[in-house]
Amino acid sequence: MNNTAIAASGLRKAYGDKAVLDGIDLNIGAGTIFSLLGPNGAGKTTTVNVLTTLLKADGGTAHVAGHDITTEPEAVRAAIGVTGQFAAVDELLTGEENLRMMADLHRLKGSDRKRVVDELLERFGLTESARKRSSTYSGGMRRKLDLAMTLVTRPQIVFLDEPTTGLDPRSRRTMWEIVRELTSDGVTIFLTTQYLEEADQLADRIAVLDQGRIVAEGTPEELKRQVPGSHIQLRFTTVDEVDAAARLLPGSIRDDALALRVPGNGGTKSLRLLLDRLAESDMEAEEVSVHTPDLDDVFLSLTGHATTEATAS
Ligand SMILES: Nc1ncnc2c1ncn2[C@@H]1O[C@H](COP(=O)(O)OP(=O)(O)OP(=O)(O)O)[C@@H](O)[C@H]1O
Ligand SMILES: [Mg+2]
Numbered sequence: 001m002n003n004t005a006i007a008a009s010g011l012r013k014a015y016g017d018k019a020v021l022d023g024i025d026l027n028i029g030a031g032t033i034f035s036l037l038g039p040n041g042a043g044k045t046t047t048v049n050v051l052t053t054l055l056k057a058d059g060g061t062a063h064v065a066g067h068d069i070t071t072e073p074e075a076v077r078a079a080i081g082v083t084g085q086f087a088a089v090d091e092l093l094t095g096e097e098n099l100r101m102m103a104d105l106h107r108l109k110g111s112d113r114k115r116v117v118d119e120l121l122e123r124f125g126l127t128e129s130a131r132k133r134s135s136t137y138s139g140g141m142r143r144k145l146d147l148a149m150t151l152v153t154r155p156q157i158v159f160l161d162e163p164t165t166g167l168d169p170r171s172r173r174t175m176w177e178i179v180r181e182l183t184s185d186g187v188t189i190f191l192t193t194q195y196l197e198e199a200d201q202l203a204d205r206i207a208v209l210d211q212g213r214i215v216a217e218g219t220p221e222e223l224k225r226q227v228p229g230s231h232i233q234l235r236f237t238t239v240d241e242v243d244a245a246a247r248l249l250p251g252s253i254r255d256d257a258l259a260l261r262v263p264g265n266g267g268t269k270s271l272r273l274l275l276d277r278l279a280e281s282d283m284e285a286e287e288v289s290v291h292t293p294d295l296d297d298v299f300l301s302l303t304g305h306a307t308t309e310a311t312a313s
Contacts, residue, residue, distance in 0.1 A: 003029055003030050004027060004028065004029060004030065004063070004066075005028050005029065005030040005031075005032075005064070005065060005156070005157050005188035006026055006027075006028040006034070006051060006062070006063070006064050006065075006157065006188070006190060007026065007027050007028070007062065007063045008024055008025060008026040008027075008051065008060065008061070008062035008063075009025050009060055009061050009062070010023045010024070010025065010059060010060035010061070011023070011024040011025075011026075011047070011050060011057050011059070011060035011061075011062060012024075012057060012058045012059035012060050013043075013046055013050060013055070013057050013058050013212075014058055019212055020043050020046050020212050021043050021046055021047060021050065021057070021212045022211070022212040022213050023060070023213065024043075024047060024060070024209075024212075024213075024214060025214065026062075026207070026214075028188065028190065028205070029188075029204070030156075030186075030188050031183060031186050031187070031188055032183070032188060032189075032204040032205065033179065033180075033183055033188075033189040033191060033202050033203045033204050034188075034189065034190050034191070034203060034204065034205050034206075034207070035191045035192070035193055035198070035199035035202060035203035035205070035206045035207070036048075036190070036191070036192045036193075036206075036207055036209055037192075037193055037194070037195075037196065037199045037206050037207065037208050037209065037298070038192070038194070038208060038209035038210060039194060039210075039299070040194070041211075042209040042210055042211060042212070043209055043211070043212040044161065044162070044192035044209060045085055045161055045192070046212075047192075047209070048082070048084075048159050048161050048190070048192060050062070050069070051064055051069065051159065051190070052064075052076070052077075052080060052082045052159055053069050053073040053076050053077055054082075056070075057069075057070075064076045064079065064080060064157060065079035065080065065156055065157055067079070079155060079156045079157060080155050080156070080157045080158070080159060081150035081151060081153060081155030081157070081158045081159070082150060082158075082159045082161075083146050083147050083149075083150045083158070083159065083160050083161065083163060084146075084161050085161040085162045085165070085192075087142050087143065087145075087146040088146055088149065089134050089137075089142055089145050089146050089149070090134070091133065091134050091135035092133065092135070093133070093134060094130060094131050094132055094133055094134060095121065095126050095129055095130045095131075095132065095134055095137070095141075095145050096117060096121065096130040096131060098134060098145060098149055099116075099117040099120055099121065099145075099148060099149060099152065100113065100117055102149045102152040102153075103116055103117055103152050106152060106153050108152070116152055117152075120148040120151060120152065121148070123148070124144040124145070124147070124148045124178070125144070125174075126141065126144060126145060126148070129141065138171070139166055139167055139168075139171065140167050140168070140170075140171030140174065140175070143163060143164070143167065143171070143175060144174070144175070144178070147160070147163065147175075147178065151182075155187070156186075156187060156188065157187070157188045157189075157190065158182060158187055158188070158189050158190070159190045159191075160179070160189060160190070160191045160192070161192050162192055162193060162194065163175055163179070163191065163193075164176075164193070164195070164198060165193075165194065172198070176198070176201055176202055179191065179202055180202065189202075191203070195294075196293065196294050196297075196298055197294070199220065200220045200224070203220060204219065205217065205218065205219055206218065206219070206220055206223050208223070208298060208299075208302060210299065210302070210303050215302050215303055216298075216302050223298070224293065226298075226301060226302065227293045227297050227298050227301050227302075229263060229293065230263075230264060230290065230291060230292045230293065231261045231262060231263050231264060231290075231291050232261075232262045232264045232270075232271060232274060232288065232289070232290055232291070233255060233259055233260070233261055233262075233287075233288070233289045233290075233291060234259065234260045234262060234274075234278075234285040234287075234288055235258055235259045235285060235286050235287035235288075235289075236258050236259070236260075236285055236286055237258070237286050238258075239257060239258065241283065242254070242257070242258055242259070242260060244281070244283060245260055245278065245283055245285075246260055248277065248278070248281055248283070249262050249274070249277070251263050261291075262274060271288075271290065275288070
């Protein structure tokens with residue numbers, strides 16, 4: 001039995017003398033959601049392009065759905081679906097026509113074609129807009145149509161390159177639900193994102209990509225354990241107040257001359273306790289803010305540098 005959907009070892013890709021993928025190893029279980037997390041220019045799209053056979057690696061090996069990407073690219077392509085970073089939707093066509101076009105490309109005929117197209121429109125909540133030109137769709141609807149088009153062939157493995165970048169919070173949540181539903185059908189998801197929150201919400205395992213290298217890999221819990229946790233920042237108006245508060249709150253760290261960082265999960269309970277504690281000593285913070293870790297924190301703690309875009313070296 002083969003439980004591995006994607007396995008890669010030492011994948012390399014360079015443009016000129018610039019290494020874009022610098023030895024990528026992956027092992028992704030079938031039916032799981034894997035997230036490749038990284039900032040602009042980290043190499044996410046390049047990794048997707050190599051694994052989906054759109055781009056040839058310079059070195060290393062990979063098997064996708066049990067097939068070698070170099071020697072059996074057609075078998076790989078038959079098993080996968082790809083939703084790229086930039087939507088493949090034809091704006092001149094309606095949603096329904098876009099789906100039919102995909103069905104035609106894959107030689108679905110007659111009642112099969114109609115059933116697949118209708119099912120997908122329904123599933124993605126696009127039935128009402130099916131006859132409208134997709135140029136009139138919102139960003140969220142376009143992403144949904146794009147993903148629906150990927151699913152026409154019922155792929156075993158779906159690659160989603162930044163599926164929610166640029167979407168509002170509500171559309172993002174809808175997309176998350178759709179992705180989760182896919183795995184309940186046994187589909188393996190390879191998802192790239194710039195958002196720690198997204199990887200945290202969806203992924204069984206996360207790999208953090210930095211300048212073409214995987215700098216951390218694990219479950220969301222394992223990863224977040226390596227990152228400084230949530231904290232509450234208290235800002236005061238005078239240095240004396242900061243000093244007094246620091247004495248009162250064990251474990252607090254100075255953020256700057258007038259601000260203290262207090263460890264805490266940001267929940268209402270810990271926040272209330274903290275404010276009560278200050279009030280009991282007749283102290284009041286000028287400003288209170290809750291900070292949850294994001295990609296910047298992950299990067300800072302894992303790599304010692306911020307999420308600056310990779311620059312040509
Ligand atoms: N065809 C190309 N020729 C030269 N350099 C390239 C080419 N494609 C990508 N690169 C470079 O490779 C690096 C990785 O690019 P890639 O598109 O994989 O990053 P990414 O993680 O997908 O970024 P983003 O979040 O912006 O989509 C970047 O520095 C990019 O400039
Ligand atoms: Mg990209």
